[in-house]
Amino acid sequence: MIANIMDISAMIELMSSSHQQIRHASLRFLVELSRSQALGEKIGSATGAILMLIRVKFNHHVDSFAAEKADEILKNLERFPDNIKQMAENGFLDPLLNHLTENDSKVYVAEKASTSIIKMVQSGNTIFRNAAFKALSQISSHHPNGKILLETGILNIMAEMMFTRRIYDELMDSKKEAAAILANVLESGVEHDSIKVNTHGRRLSSDYAVYNIIHMLKNSTPEELNINLIRILLCLTKSPRSMDTIVSVVNETEASYTLIELINNPHEQLGVAVIKLLILLAPHIGNTLVERLCKTRGQPLGLMECPSGTNHITEKQALSARFLAKLPQQNLTLNLALLNNNVVPTILERIFLIQRNGTRTSRHATVYLEGLVGILVRFTTTLYEPQMLFLARTHNLTSVFTELVIKTSSDEVQRLSAIGLENLSLESINLSRPPQIKKTGSKKLFRLPNLLSSRSVETRKMPVLCPVHRGACSSETTFCLIDAKAVERLLVCLDHENDEVVEASMAAICTLLDDKVDVDTSVSLLSEINAIQYVLKVVKEHKQEGLLQKSFWMIEKFLARGGNKSVSDISQDRLLPASLISAFHNGNDSMKQMAENILRHLNRMPTPSATYYSM
Template sequence: MSFNSLASDTLSAVIETTLDTIDATKSVHLQKENFKKLSSYLEKTASILQQLTKFDFNDPETLKTAINALTKHVSEAKALALECTTRNKIYLLLNSKRIVTILEKTTKDLGNALNLFAPLISSNGLSQEIVKLSNILSDSNFRTTPVEDEIKEKIELGIRERNVDRSFTNNLLISIAAAIGVSTEQSVLRTEYEDFKTEMEKMAMASTADVAESLQIEQIVGLLGKADIIATVEEREKKYFSKRNSLGPQRLEALQSFYCPITGDVMEDPVETPSGHSFERDAIERWLAEENSLCPVTKTPLKSSALRTNKTLRQSIEEWRDRNTMIDIGSMKSRILSDEEGEVIECLGGLQGLILERDLHQEWVMMEDYLPVLVSLLSTKNLKIRSGVLVILRILATNHDDRKESIARMDDAIKLIVCSLARKIEESKLALQLLMELSDNDLARNMIGNTQGCILLLVTISGSDDPQAANDAKQLLDNLSFLNQNIVQMAKANYFGPLLHLLASGSESVQRLMVETLSELEMTDHGKLMVCENGTIELLVTILSHNDIDMKKAAILALEKLSGVPQNGLEIIKQNATEILLGILFRESLSIPSLVEKIVATVMNLALSLPSQESDHREILFLESEEDVFKFFSLISLNGPNVQQSVLRTFLAVCQSPSGLNIRNTLRKICAVQVLVQLCEHENQNVRSNSVKLFCTLTKDGDDETFMEHVGPKCVDTLLKIINTSDNIEEGVAAMEIISNLPRNPKMTQLILEAGALRVIISILSNHFHKPEIMIESASGALCRFTISSNKEMQKKVAETGIIPVIVNLLYSGSALTKKNIAVSLGQFSENSNSLSRPVERKSNFLTCCLVSPDTGCTVHSGICTTESSFCLVEANAINPLVKVLDDPDFGACEASLDALLTLVNGELLQKGSKVLEGGGAVAKMVKLLSSPSVRLQEKALVALERIFRLPEYKQKYKTSAQMPLVEITQRGSSGMKSVAAKILAHLNVLHEQSSFF
C-alpha cells in the first residue's frame, strides 16, 4: 500500500473517531452549551479532514506527527464527553470548573495539532481554512454558568459556617436538582444523592478524589445529607416522634446564657467577645456604633472586628426553641378543641404564627394530625374561628401538592370551604383564596368543581364589586373549565346555560345584552366549545341578518371570539356564515367601517380551521367564487397592516386546505403574484412575512408564464435580502423556496444567478452548522436548479465554488429532505461526468513509456476526472455516503441516492461502474430494496439489477440472496415488474427464459 493510501486510511480513522466524539457530546448531562460549541468545532475539523483525504502528501514524518497529535486530542475530547455522560450529575456539577479547564485545553491542543497540516498541502484555499479554524480553536474560551458558580459558593459557605439549618440544605439541594435537570420529587432526589454518595465513597477509597476545588468529599456529602427532603415521610415522622416522645410535657425555661445582656431577650444570632461574653449581634453592633468603645459587661476595650459568631450557643438556642415548639404544637391541639371560643381563637393565632415562622413547623403540624381538627372547626358558628382555620389551611397548602390532596381527602373539607364562599365578604375572600391554592392539584380541582353550588357561587362572585374577589373567582372558573366531562356539564348548567337561554328566548333588548356579554366574556377554549354546543352559532348567524347595526356588530364580535377554536370555525362555515360575512364586508362595511377589521379577522379564523377538517368528511367549501377571492384579496390594497395580515393569513390557510389547488389557481389568475411581489418589500414585518409565505405557496405548482411576467431582478434581490437579514426563520425559508420553485428555464435561472443567489446558497450550505435545518433543506433544494444536467456551463460554475465536497458531507449529517436534494444535485452532476472526463494521454516515446508510469484514469470513466472538471462521484468520495443513504427510512432520500448511484452504470459504464458500486456495498443494498415497501424503489432496483446481473461475477454472488425477493415480485408485483423479475431469474438460472411458470 502506498504512503498516500495509508495516510488517507489513517485520516479516515481520525474522521470516524471525530464523528464518534460528536455523537458522544450530544448525550452529556451538563455543560451542554460548552459541548455544543466543541461539537461545532469538531464538525468543522471533520469537514477539513474529509478534504485532506484527497491530497497527496510528500512529508511522511510531519504528516505522521500531525495525525498522531490530532488523534490523541480528539480521543481526549471523546473521553471527556463520555465521562460527562456516565458520571453522576451532582459530581459533574461540582467539577464544572475542572471540566471547563479540560475542555479549553483540549480545544487549544486540537487547534495546534490541526495547524500542523497547513504546510503539508498545496491548496491555498484549504490551507487558509485550516489556519483560520486552528486560530479559532486556539483562542476558544469555555465558561461555567452563573448557577454552577452560585451553587459551589453556597456549598463552601455551608461547610465554612457548619450550617445545619434544614431550609438552607433543602434549598441547596433543590437548586442542584434544577441545575442538573432532575425532578425535585423526594424519590428522585434521594436516588441522585445516594448515587453521588456511593461514587464519592469509591473515589475516597481509591484516593483519586479531586472535587469542587479542593473541598473535602465527606464535607460535601455530609452537608447535602442534612437536607430532609431526601428522607421519606416515614423517616421524618420516625425522627420527629422519637425526639418529641423523649421530651416532657412542660416547656423548658431558657438558660441565663441564652439572654443578651443588652436587650434582655433570648438571642437569635449570638456573637462572642474576646472576654468570652455573648451578645445579640445587632445589639452589640449598635452599642459600638454609638461611640461606645468598651464591653458592656467587662468595661474593657472592644472593637467590632473582634466579634465572632458563637456557633455552639446559637445551636443550643435553636435546639431549645425546637424542643419548646414541639411541646407547644403537641399540647395545642387539645386546647383548640376546647369549648371556650376565646381560647380556640387564641390558639389558632399562636398556631398561625408558628407555621409562618418556619416550614419545619408546618411539617410538625401535619405530623401531629391537625387537619381533621382544623376541618371540623369550619362547621362552627364563630366567624373568627372559621376565618382563622381558612388562613392556616391556605398556609399549609401553599407549594405543597401532597398537603393539598390531604386537605381535599378530608371528609366534607371541600364542601365546608365552598360553604364559606356564601358567607360574609371577608370569609368568602379567604375561602376563595384557599380554593385557588387547592385547585392546582388535580384531585382537589375535580372535587371543587363537583361540589354542588360551587360554580354558581363563583359566577356570582365574579360579578361582585370587589375587583380582587371578582378576578380570583374568574381565574378559579378558568381553572375549573379544564376538568372532566362531569364538570363540563355542570359548567353548562350553572354558568353558560342561563346566558344561552336568554340569548335564545329573551326579548330583543335582552338578546342584545346577552350577545354583547358573550362578545366581551373572557373564555377558555373549553368554554368556547361549551357555548357552541348549545346552538349558539346558529343564533349568532341569524342575528348577522338583523337590521340593528349594534346587534349585528355584537354578533360579529362574538363570532370572532368563538371562531378561534377550529371545531367552532368549521361549524360556523357549515352554517353559511362566510357568505353572510362577506356580504356585510362588501356591501355594508362603508356604513360601519370599524367592522372591516373584525370581519376580516373572523374570516381568517374560519380559514385557519379548514386544515383541521377530517379527511373522511365531505369537503367544506370556502371562498368558492372567483369574484369573492378577487374582492377579498383586493382588501390588501385598501386597508392597513392588520387587515392586510389577516387577508394574507386567510389565503395561506385556504391554500393548505383540501381545496387549496383551486384557490391557488384563482389567485394566480387574478394577478395576486404581482401584488405579493410588491408586498415582499412592505415595512411591516408581519405583512411582509405572510406575503413571502403566500408567494412561496403559489410557486409550488404554478405555470411559468405567471412568474416570468412579474418576477424580475428587483424581486429576486428582495428575496435574497430577506434570506440574509430576516430574523424570522420561516420567512427566510419561504424566500429560499421561492428561489427554488421559480421556473427552471434558462432565462429565469440566469436572472437568479446574476442576482447572486448562488453565492447565498453556497454560503448557507458551507456554514450549515450555524443554520437551522429547514434553511439547509430549502437551500439544498434551490441548489438543484443550478445543477441540471442540460446546462454544463452552469454546473461548472457551481463546481468551481468548491461546494461538492461540502454537500457530500451533508449526506452524513443532513435531514432526509436535505439528503434527497443533495443526492439529486450529485446525480445531475454525474450525468455529465463521462462526457467531461479528460482522456488519458498516452506517451509514444519508448524510453518514457518504460521509465515513467502513465497517468491512471478514473475507475469508472477511464479518463482523468476531478471534482471541479467532471463532477465525478468517485473523485468526490460520494459513493459511500450515497450508499449509506440507501438505508434511510425516507423513500424520497433513498430513491434520489439510488438514482445518483445508477448514473455510474449508464450505458457503456456498466462493467466498471458495477465494480465501484459493488466495492461500496451498493449492489447488496439494491438487492434489499427488492423487498422495499416502496414500489418505485423496488422497480428502480429491479431494472438496475437486471443489467448488473448480466455480469457473471455478480450473478453468481447474489443468486441466493436475490432469489426469494425476485420470486415474490413475480407473484405479487405489477405486470411490468413480473416480466423483469422473471428475466433476472432466468439470468440466475433459476428458471428458463421460456418458462411460463409465472
C-alpha cells in the same frame, strides 16, 4: 333565608325611582346581595334585571354613583355563565370577552351564546357589532368550536358579509372581521363545499367566490384583511376542485403579479402567508410565477436577504428559500438571475452556519436548510449553460453534496443532495477527456539517459485516468462520484427508511452504470464495496414501484456484467424470487420485462431459444 323571601323584581324596579336616595339605597342593597352565591344567580334571572343594570352603568353622565354601583353588581354577577350570556345578549360583551381566555369557556359560549352573538353581528348598532365580532373571533379561534359554529350558520353569514355587506358609516371594517372568523373556522377542518356566499346559492368553492377573494387581494387592502383572505385561500387549496379554480384564476389574471408584489410588503405575517400560498401554486404555474418574480422590483434577490442582519432565522426567510427551491428547477431565467446576484457564496455560508450550530437553534432552521440545498440543486439542472458549469466547478458542488448527503438530520436534505449528485454525475462522461500530452519542442535540447527514460517516469507524468469515465476526472472539474468518494455515502443512504431518499440515492449510483461509461469496470468497482447487497436489501424492504424498477435495473446490470460472483451473490438471496414473480405478474410493462430477464439469468424461466416439442 333571604334568598327565599326576597322579591328581587321589586328591588330592580326601585333602581328606576325618580328619587335619587331610593335609587342609591336599592343599588347599595343589590351590591350586598350580588355577593351571595345563591342571590347572585337569582338577580340575574329576574326579568329585565341585567338590562336595567347595563343601562344604569352606561348612564354615567346622569348619575355617576349609580353607574359605579351598577358596574360593581355586574362584576359580581359575572361568576355565573348564564348571567354572562344575558349580558352579551343585551349588548354588554366585555364579561364574555374576559372569560374567553380558557378553551373550556370558549366551548361553553360557542354552545350557549353564539346564536345570540351572531344576531348582534347582523344588527345595525355599530358598538354591538364591534363587540360581537371580537367575541366571535375569539370563539372561532378555538378549533373544536368549528363544527358548533358551522351548525349555527356563521360561515354563510361571514361569507355573505365579505362579498355583499356594505355599511359605510361603520367605524370598523366588517370585511376584515368576517374574513378572520371565516378563516378561523375553515382552519378547524370543517367541510367548506356547502358554504353559501350569497342569496343566489353561490358556494365558497365556486369560481365566483374564488375570483372575488383573489380580486380583493391588493397592496392597498389593509394587511389584516389580506392575511385573512390568504388564510381562506390556503384552506381552499386542500380541495382539488378549489385548487384548480385558484390556479386558473391566478394564472389568467393580474393576481399573480399581486401575490408576488405582496412578498415585498413589510408586514411579516402577510409575507409569510403569501409565500405559503405561492409554494402550493408553484407546481402548477411555476414558470408564470418565475416570470412575474423576475419582473418585480428587488426580486428574486429579496427572497435571499436576511432582514435582521443576524444569524436568527425567521419563518419568512425559511419559506422564501423553500419557495425558490420549489419553482421549476430547470427554469434558466431564474437560475441566471440568482447566479448574477452572486447568491451561492451566501447560501454556502448559511449552510455551514446551520451545520455548525445545529438545527435546534431555531425552529425554522430545518426548513431553511432544505430550501438552501434545493436552490443549490437548481444550478445542477442547467449545466449546459457555461455560467452554470463554471459555478458548479468554482464552488465544487460535488463535494458540497457529498458532505450533505450524510451529515444532516433532514431526509429532504439527503434526497436533494442525492439529486444534485445525480445531475452532476450525468455530466461526467461529457466532461471527462483523455489527457493532452505536451510534446517537447526540440529533442536535441534535452534527452534523458537510457537508464532513466523508463516507463515508470512516463507513467508518473501521465494524469491518472478514471476507470469508469475513461478520461482525466476529478470531483471538482468533471463531477466524478468516484473521485469525490460519494459512492460509499450513497450506498449508506440505501439503508434509509424513507423511500424518496433511497430512490434519489440509487438514481445517483445508476449514473455509473449508464451505457456511455465503462459498465464492466463500474460493476467491478461497485462489487468491491458490496453494492449489490444494499440493492437486494432495498428490494426486500421497499415496495415503491419506481424504487423497485431502479433496483431491478441495477440487478440486471450486475447479472449481465458482474460475472459468476455477482450471479452467485444474487442467486443466494432467498426473498428476491418472490419479489420478481410479483413484479412479473403485477408490474408495468418495463417491470415485467426486467423481472423476466432476471428470472432467466437465475434459471427460473426458460430462455426464448429453448426448443419445445408437442405431442
